[in-house]
Amino acid sequence: MSINRISLYHLETLIWIDRLGTFAAAAKKLNTTQPAISARIAELEERLGAILFQKHGRSANLTPVGRELVREYLPVWEQLQTILLRSSGFEQIRGHVRIGAGEIAAASCLPRFMVDMKERWPDLTFDIEIELTAQMIQALLTGKIDLAFAAGPVAHPALKATSIGAAELLWVASPSVAKRMATDDQCSIHSLWSLPSHSPIYQLMRDALALFPIRHRTVNLCNNVRMIIDIVTMGDGFALVPKSMIRPQLASGALVPVLIDQKVEPIVFHIVTRCGEGSPVINEILRVAGKIDLESA
Numbered sequence: 001m002s003i004n005r006i007s008l009y010h011l012e013t014l015i016w017i018d019r020l021g022t023f024a025a026a027a028k029k030l031n032t033t034q035p036a037i038s039a040r041i042a043e044l045e046e047r048l049g050a051i052l053f054q055k056h057g058r059s060a061n062l063t064p065v066g067r068e069l070v071r072e073y074l075p076v077w078e079q080l081q082t083i084l085l086r087s088s089g090f091e092q093i094r095g096h097v098r099i100g101a102g103e104i105a106a107a108s109c110l111p112r113f114m115v116d117m118k119e120r121w122p123d124l125t126f127d128i129e130i131e132l133t134a135q136m137i138q139a140l141l142t143g144k145i146d147l148a149f150a151a152g153p154v155a156h157p158a159l160k161a162t163s164i165g166a167a168e169l170l171w172v173a174s175p176s177v178a179k180r181m182a183t184d185d186q187c188s189i190h191s192l193w194s195l196p197s198h199s200p201i202y203q204l205m206r207d208a209l210a211l212f213p214i215r216h217r218t219v220n221l222c223n224n225v226r227m228i229i230d231i232v233t234m235g236d237g238f239a240l241v242p243k244s245m246i247r248p249q250l251a252s253g254a255l256v257p258v259l260i261d262q263k264v265e266p267i268v269f270h271i272v273t274r275c276g277e278g279s280p281v282i283n284e285i286l287r288v289a290g291k292i293d294l295e296s297a
Helices: 008-020 023-029 034-048 064-087 103-108 110-120 133-141 175-183 200-209 225-233 247-252 280-289
Strands: 053-056 059-062 095-101 124-130 147-151 159-167 169-173 192-194 238-242 267-274
Touching: 008 023, 008 034, 008 064, 023 034, 059 064, 095 103, 095 133, 095 280, 103 110, 103 124, 103 147, 103 225, 103 238, 103 267, 110 124, 110 280, 133 147, 133 159, 133 267, 147 280, 159 280, 169 175, 175 238, 192 200, 192 225, 200 238, 200 267, 225 238, 267 280
Parallel strands: 095 124, 095 147, 192 238
Antiparallel strands: 053 059, 147 267, 159 267, 169 238
């Protein structure tokens, strides 16, 4: 056993293959090639005198020896990262962070987050994917993303959701539709647009329907909130949307508030991470992200 020839990058590689499940994913995370990752593991196995992985197609599963090594070394690796970052006052954070975001969160709070992060840590790089909540949860659980931004609560025993504030929701319509809604008799029927049932805005909308003084047709559904905004702006019906996504239309008068007395609770945004997340980079990003001001986004 040649443990004196084992380097930190050998063990870091081991950890990332375990987290991400494949040599290819670890290579992408560590900004290298798959052959380089394979070579590192071959060197580590040779120097330990033990087999650490069993390959099944593209996936790589740890052997009992490999699992024990990861379990014993992971706290040491995380502590070392924290010590090194703390020594620089967390001013030298660098690396590659993968983020998942729902469409509403991406439009409402992610831009402010990105500006804050890049101003604070210019050497950080980001990959952003716009996904449905169910897809983001799966990506977090499998290690394909590091953070997720979600509108509304995310409940899963292996994940932790941290609130980063709320955004105002408005009922809006085009000026012509708003005028009809304000002046027509109660027999008038108006078109209503909404996101599908998996969206937290849908449930808020449904809870408010019983209080409507306005009759509406069957709810029209669309899974793209910007498409809903475009449809309503062009004069078909009304919708409940985040104020932060329609500021230009409100400023120009293309959309106007309706049902002003029918208030809806603001939608709360969360950053979601894995429970027990040990990366000091991710934890420091999470701490700073908690200070995002959504009203300035």
